[in-house]
Amino acid sequence: MHLRLLDCGLVEPALNMALDEALLHGPAPATLRLYGWSPHAVSLGWFQRAAEFADLPAGTPLVRRLTGGGAIHHGCELTFALTVDAGLLPTDVAGSYALVHDALAAAIARVGITTRRLEHGHAPAARPGSRWCFAVPGRGDLLTTTGKLLGSAQRRLARPRARILHHGSLVLRRAPLTPFTAAVADTKDPDAVLPALKSAVAQALAAALGLATERDTATAAEMTMAMQLRAERYRDHAFTFGR
Amino acid sequence: MRPNDRKYLKSHEWCKVEKGIATVGITDFAVSHLSDLVFLDLPGKGTSVTIGESFGEIESVKAVSDLYSPVSGEVIEVNKELPDNLDWLATDPFGKAWMIKVKVTAETKDGMDSTAYDAHCAAEGH
DSSP states (O other): OEEEEEEEEEEOHHHHHHHHHHHHHSSOSEEEEEEEESSOEEEEOTTOOGGGGTTSOTTOOEEEOSSOSOBEEESSEEEEEEEEEGGGSOSSHHHHHHHHHHHHHHHHHTTTOOOEEOSSOBOOOSSOSOSBTTTSOBTTOEEETTEEEEEEEEEEEOSSSOEEEEEEEEESSOOTTOTTSOOGGGTSOHHHHHHHHHHHHHHHHHHHHTOEEEEOOOOHHHHHHHHHHIIIIITOHHHHHOO | OOOSSSEEOTTSEEEEEETTEEEEEEOHHHHHHHOSEEEEEOOOTTOEEOTTSEEEEEEETTEEEEEEOSEEEEEEEEOTTGGGOTTHHHHOTTTTTOOEEEEEEEEOSOOBOHHHHHHHHHHHOO
């Protein structure tokens, strides 16, 4: 079995979310999609209330993620979506985060940036102190000396087959709405290290899963499903603002 | 020891049917593997639920998981206190932390007794 690698470049926000959901429901056992955002956008966690973001600058694109956690301002970042059969990751949620984050820490180290995984930080709270994912580092997050560098969230399905979508956001340059994050740009030129970083992320995640990477593109069926989800869910006002 | 007066699903919900009314919740195994629960979304009274389809969602450690119904029917009661008392899921998953009560029109044929469910958890808990 391989880890399919889809390097998608900059993609429109609603299509990003739709592609990730299409991959979650699709037949491939393991896929890693790497992407960025054009235009830059804010994504809300699944349970977040859109009304809490009424103060965003006019015209800020907003999408709702299938995954949990807080909002993210996706500026210049490397986003990844790992979609796998649930049996490929540890059963417990915390263990699955540890596996993914340790792999990402190894990948980030390969471009010369040291991070640490927060072992004893805040546990997630029902009423978190901030609406932003990166504002308050929590247990399991990857930090540098300047703050949180990587944020993650998941969606887990048990039916029709057990599957996991793991979203991760690795900040390359600080986004204007979330200036409190760490960023690759603190110590490295993001443009210079991005190709190596992508390769390292793919290799490290594949190694952690015991798989070999295989470059691929989304299938016609995946794209068809994604375009349908984009139109019916992720570009639907009620879907994004309904909570 | 898990109660043997109810059925269990592979997706870790439990269901106890008495006089045509099913009480539904999630198991201790599910709770321990989710950890740090933060949000629970349950259906409203009068909602129709269907065997094998999602009746709600729960979030833990930024992970959203669907809750799957072991029965079809109409929701006649919802544990409205539970979303504000998620610790009950850890302290009393088979009692106080019930989620919904459903007037049953059909039950899943895939329910396991507690012995079979224990074995399922042992196999899954790698």
